[in-house]
């Protein structure tokens with residue numbers, strides 16, 4: 269049994285202007301100890317999936333499908349069980365740690381909070397665990413007495429990671445964990461995440477618009493477009509869907525000579541979820557679209573080397 273199994277998950281926001289179908293029938297699984305990356309442009313529905321997994325979405329969001337964590341459906345479990353699952357079975361690291369930390373509470377107290385709330389340690393044991401966690405994320409233990417404003421952005425993100433690790437969860441969801449950081453610090457934080465999930469046998473769902481960042485950390489990658497999964501497969505190997513290829517070209521790997529030949533960026537904008545084009549949602553921007561793509565969308569289909577892609581051209585040798 270997979271540690272996490274999304275089965276036909278949909279998220280629809282109800283707003284005054286009507287329904288916003290943010291996530292449309294996504295199925296994806298993560299095995300124990302596996303790191304999976306979820307990529308896609310802004311607005312493709314990545315964060316809605318992350319938030320749905322811990323039921324952190326606003327009341328305007330309607331959830332459909334199943335999100336099985338260790339066989340239990342997070343979407344239907346009662347609030348008592350959900351509170352127990354948050355932090356201790358699955359925890360989340362958000363982008364921009366300055367917003368996730370309380371500015372008037374010392375770092376040590378913030379890391380201690382989930383341990384105390386979940387009654388996982390006595391106050392004495394908690395302070396030992398806080399020091400241990402600070403060391404694990406590469407911060408000196410005296411930082412426990414610091415306030416968030418006394419830390420750099422990278423150090424604050426390390427604190428968020430320490431909090432996520434505190435209750436020894438089996439799954440960490442990291443939503444754009446390095447986006448707000450400069451390149452040097454980003455590389456350090458990515459190295460830390462890689463090392464911590466390997467050492468602690470934690471599964472990871474990492475979300476980013478940058479495929480090269482995800483490929484650096486994850487075993488498998490999934491690509492979203494307009495709320496749908498358009499491709500999934502091993503990090504190693506070549507993408508098959510025209511959207512994944514364009515997204516990969518938009519974020520070239522440093523030092524890869526092929527990246528100089530690739531077109532930079534994607535033409536056009538992602539569609540408004542309330543006005544999705546007919547057929548394949550990507551067809552208006554697709555450089556290889558056929559006439560039929562504007563009327564018929566295809567489901568994910570085998571694309572070789574353990575990957576699946578939702579494109580009519582996959583397997584036809586022209587994609």
Ligand SMILES: Nc1ncnc2c1ncn2[C@@H]1O[C@H](COP(=O)(O)OP(=O)(O)OP(=O)(O)O)[C@@H](O)[C@H]1O
Pocket residue numbers: 281282283288289290308309310311312313314315316317326328477541
């Ligand atoms: N609370 C909300 N109410 C209405 N629509 C929302 C709400 N939250 C998100 N959306 C819409 O749902 C769609 C998906 O948003 P989501 O934030 O999940 O995408 P994303 O891929 O994570 O984007 P980003 O990388 O910019 O965070 C977008 O069209 C967004 O405008």
